Amino acid sequence: MKHYSGLDVSVKETAVGIVDEAGRVCREMKVVSHPEDLIAILQDTRWNFERVGLEAGPLSQWLFEGLAKAGLPVICIETRHTKAFLNAQPNKTDRNDARGIAQMMRVNLYRPVHVKTLTSQKRRALLTARKLLQEKAISIENDIRGLLRNFGLKVGAVGALKFEERISELIGDIADIKEIVGPLLAARAKLRLEFSRLHGKVLDIARNDATCRRLMTVPGVGPIVAVAFKSTIDIPQRFKNSKTVGAVLGLTPRLHESGESKRIGGISCCGDAMMRTLLHEAAQVLLSITKKWSWLKAWAMSVAKRRGRAKAITALARRLAVIMHRMWSNNTPFCWTREELPSASHG
Structure with a gap:
């Protein structure tokens, strides 16, 4: 007899639901959200899995890779499609969600999601970190502009390279304002430095990748x-x-x-x-x-x-x-x- 499983993943625990080909619930439980703990449950000789459903999320790539390497027929499924299906249930619980995902896998009513290769995941993480540093630096610059505007000091249009020079020129010898703005400028400088380092890594990737050069x-x-x-x-x-x-x-x-x-x-x-x-x-x-x-x-x-x-x-x-x-x-x-x-x- 074929079996189908649904995994409702959270940060600490994952709800596991297992149903047979007739839709009867065979087992429901919660395990630690780690590939080894899930494999220990899903590789039980009692189960003959046709499909194991895993909703796309922050831990899905890590769990998907571990389950796939163990030989389990795991499929990562699209979040919005899954949410629409599970909203038909009157009560939302982790157990009901896992059972619902298992039923989706049983009736073949799911939309698979491509799980990226490890190289693409690392590059995406690099781009995300680069963007985060850039946004934080810009946020600090805007906060400094707002603080100085309260004292009638208007920064005006100035680029990132000459921003600190412009702030120093505006503050002049006003010691108490310099004590307030100084730490913010130091934090901004550190963010800009690390942003430049990550930006350089992205440029190196583009320079050494034939596909990127073509694009x-x-x-x-x-x-x-x-x-x-x-x-x-x-x-x-x-x-x-x-x-x-x-x-x-x-x-x-x-x-x-x-x-x-x-x-x-x-x-x-x-x-x-x-x-x-x-x-x-x-x-x-x-x-x-x-x-x-x-x-x-x-x-x-x-x-x-x-x-x-x-x-x-x-x-x-x-x-x-x-x-x-x-x-x-x-x-x-x-x-x-x-x-x-x-x-x-x-x-």
Whole structure:
């Protein structure tokens, strides 16, 4: 007899639910959220697992890797789809959620999620840490501006490199204010230093990676976007059609259709928020800053003329994702003119 299991993971404990092919509950328990503890339960000779469901979350990649190496048929499933299914239950408990996930696996009503390779996970962690340091440094700069404004000292427009010099110039010999702002400037300097170190690591990755160098031939795409795109997509072959990349990154419109009503809304904003933001930034650079002309810029400007700049940037961000995936899949550089494009459309 086949069995199916659902794992409802939390930081300390994981609720495990096991059902048979008829839907009868065979066992329910809680174990420590560690691969070895889960393996000890799931590798019991009484169970013949067809599928083991694991909801995507902070610990899912670590647990998935451990269970997969043990030979268990583990599948990481999409969170929003799982939540919609489990919301049908009148009572929400860890035990009920684990049982519900097990039933989802039994009736084949789930949406699998790709679990990234270890290299992509490390690169993503690097990008996340880099962004966090940058945001904290900017936050401290804004706080310093606000503090000084209370005393009529206006910092004005100044770049990151000359920020500390400008603050020192404003404060002058006001000792008590210098004592307050000094520690903030020291913390900002440390954050900027560590940010530069991590930024350099990202640049080294882009410089030494052939795929990233190829993606950087696209106007508007720099090393940060290239490394982020490669770590997000991970394996290009998992997308049969390049056009689906835009939808996976939440850059396609929502559709609500019911009876005679059909409404198209804004973009879905599902998927990777960091990658979506970076693609929007790349689109803005291509549309506003890049001077070299290309068929892609001409297309984006045509959309901006018809639909407005905001919609053109979103459309261009989606198209950048599609083009970058096609370039990666075909090992080809960016084509600047329409005459260079292959016969197949780039989306």
